[in-house]
Amino acid sequence: FANSSQLDRVNVLDQFGDTPHRLNTMTFSVAYDFIQGSSPLLVSMPHSGLQLTPTVADTLTSEALALPDTDWYIPQLYDFLEAMGVGVIKANYSRYVIDLNRPEDNKPLYAGKTIGLFPHILFNEKSMFKPGTVIDTDHQQACIEYIWRPYHQQLATALARIKQKFGYAILFDAHSIRAQVPMFFEGTLPDFNLGTHDGKACAAKLLQAAQHAISDINYTQVSNGRFKGGYITRSYGQPSHHVHAFQLELSQATYMQDTPDYALDDKKCAQVKPQLKALIEALVSCDLTPQ
Numbered sequence: 075f076a077n078s079s080q081l082d083r084v085n086v087l088d089q090f091g092d093t094p095h096r097l098n099t100m101t102f103s104v105a106y107d108f109i110q111g112s113s114p115l116l117v118s119m120p121h122s123g124l125q126l127t128p129t130v131a132d133t134l135t136s137e138a139l140a141l142p143d144t145d146w147y148i149p150q151l152y153d154f155l156e157a158m159g160v161g162v163i164k165a166n167y168s169r170y171v172i173d174l175n176r177p178e179d180n181k182p183l184y185a186g187k188t189i190g191l192f193p194h195i196l197f198n199e200k201s202m203f204k205p206g207t208v209i210d211t212d213h214q215q216a217c218i219e220y221i222w223r224p225y226h227q228q229l230a231t232a233l234a235r236i237k238q239k240f241g242y243a244i245l246f247d248a249h250s251i252r253a254q255v256p257m258f259f260e261g262t263l264p265d266f267n268l269g270t271h272d273g274k275a276c277a278a279k280l281l282q283a284a285q286h287a288i289s290d291i292n293y294t295q296v297s298n299g300r301f302k303g304g305y306i307t308r309s310y311g312q313p314s315h316h317v318h319a320f321q322l323e324l325s326q327a328t329y330m331q332d333t334p335d336y337a338l339d340d341k342k343c344a345q346v347k348p349q350l351k352a353l354i355e356a357l358v359s360c361d362l363t364p365q
Contacts, residue, residue: 101128102127102216102220102221103125103166104166105165105166105167105220105221105224105225106163106164106165106166106224106225106228107162107163107164107166108161108162108163108164108228108232109155109156109161109162109163110161110232110235111155111156111159111160111161111162111236112159113158113159113160113161113358114236114239114240114242114243114244114358114362115160115161115236115244115245115246115354115357115358116160116161116162116163116229116232116233116236116243116244116245116246117152117155117160117161117162117163117245117246117247117248117354118162118163118229118245118246118247118248118306119145119148119149119152119162119163119164119165119248120165120169120173120174120175120225120247120249120306121144121145121148121165121169121173121174121175121249122144122145122146122147122148122149122164122165122248123144123164123165123166123167123168123169123171124141124144124166124168125166125167125168125171126139126167126168126170126171127167127171127213127217129209129210129213130168130170130171130209130213132207133202133203133204133207133208133209134170134202134203134204135200135201135202135203135204137196137200138170138196138202138203140336141168141170142196142197142198142336143169143170143193143196143197144168144169144336145248145249145250145251146250146326146330146336146338147250147329147330147338147343148164148248148249148250149164150338150343151248151250151324151329151343151346151347151350152248152350152354154347154351154354155354158351158354158355158358159358160354160358161232161236163225163228163229163232165225167217167221169189169193170193170202171217171221172191172192172214172217172218172221172222173189173190173191173192173193174221174222174225174226174306175247175249175304175305175306176189176190176191176304176305177191177305177309178191178218178222178223178226180192183304183305183308191218191222192209192214192217197251197252197255197257197258198257199257229245229306229310230310233245233310233317237316237317240363241316241363241364242316242317242318242362242363242364243316243317243318244276244280244318244319244320244357244358244360244362245306245307245310245311245317245318245319245320246319246320246321246322246354246357247303247304247306247307247319247320247321247322248322248324249301249321249322249323249324250323250324250325250326250329251263251301251323251324251325251326252325252326252327253325253326253327258300259300262327263300263323263325264294264295264296264299264325265293265294265295265324265325265327265328266288266293266294266295266296266322266324266325266349267295267296267299267300267301267322267323267324267325268281268284268285268295268296268297268298268320268321268322269297269298269301269302269303269307269320269321269322269323270297270298270302270303270307270311270319270320270321271298271302271303271307271308271311271319272298272302273298274308274311274313275303275307275308275310275311275312275313275318275319275320276311276313276318276319276320277313277318277362279360279362280318280320280357280360280362281297281320283356283357283359283360284320284322284353284356284357285297286356287349287352287353287355287356287357288349288352288353289349289352290345290349292345293328293346293349301321301323302321303319303320303321304321306319306321307319307320307321316362316364318362320357322353324346324350328342328345328346329342329343329346330342
């Protein structure tokens with residue numbers, strides 16, 4: 075995030091003082107970055123992190139070390155949020171360390187092939203790990219305690235603050251994925267994949283506002299298709315309690331080059347960002363004040 079010295083940040087290190095917390099030989103740095111906003115909207119970025127713990131880094135194959143299944147460049151795509159007064163929580167650790175969009179108890183969210191709390195395969199279904207290596211349960215438990223729980227505690231705290239101020243809160247879970255991932259879906263993914271847990275996670279008018287905001291005819295969209303929302307959308311979205319959650323799974327074909335080095339396409343990025351901004355503006359402007 076730009077101008078970090080000027081931002082209101084809260085992170086997991088606040089719990090432990092100025093130095094990283096150490097559990098035996100394991101060291102954890104800042105689990106997330108948080109920017110407090112002034113609007114009813116909070117944006118979550120759980121899969122854009124690039125950090126690895128030494129334990130995980132030592133076990134990954136060379137292919138996995140490139141972090142191919144990252145939600146690439148999500149913070150850059152949404153770099154206008156601070157100016158709009160929108161709060162942001164951004165994960166710093168890779169989903170290969172722990173997946174923040176899965177439940178702590180690791181119960182499957184979907185039927186069929188999926189990725190759990192502690193992934194072991196890549197999206198191309200190859201093993202993430204070198205032969206004979208394994209992540210021990212002590213490390214996994216430490217990742218839950220010092221990465222997963224702090225992220226979700228901050229998420230819950232921020233939503234409660236927003237709800238107290240406005241009477242309701244909106245959570246936007248920002249994701250991206252390659253346009254073609256046979257493990258999860260056939261063919262090519264639409265550009266904008268909106269998910270509200272089949273309408274259970276937010277008011278219908280919020281989804282309608284998002285659909286109308288994506289007005290550029292050059293982009294395709296679908297609602298509650300292959301991606302209906304993960305753990306964050308499903309668990310925090312409680313319209314009956316005036317907390318509305320919404321997921322966007324953006325096709326990486328809308329902003330990245332079709333090359334193996336995960337490069338950003340500046341031209342595509344310049345085209346899609348106004349659509350993302352219009353989407354965020356529509357969510358912020360959607361008045362969900364309890365009647």
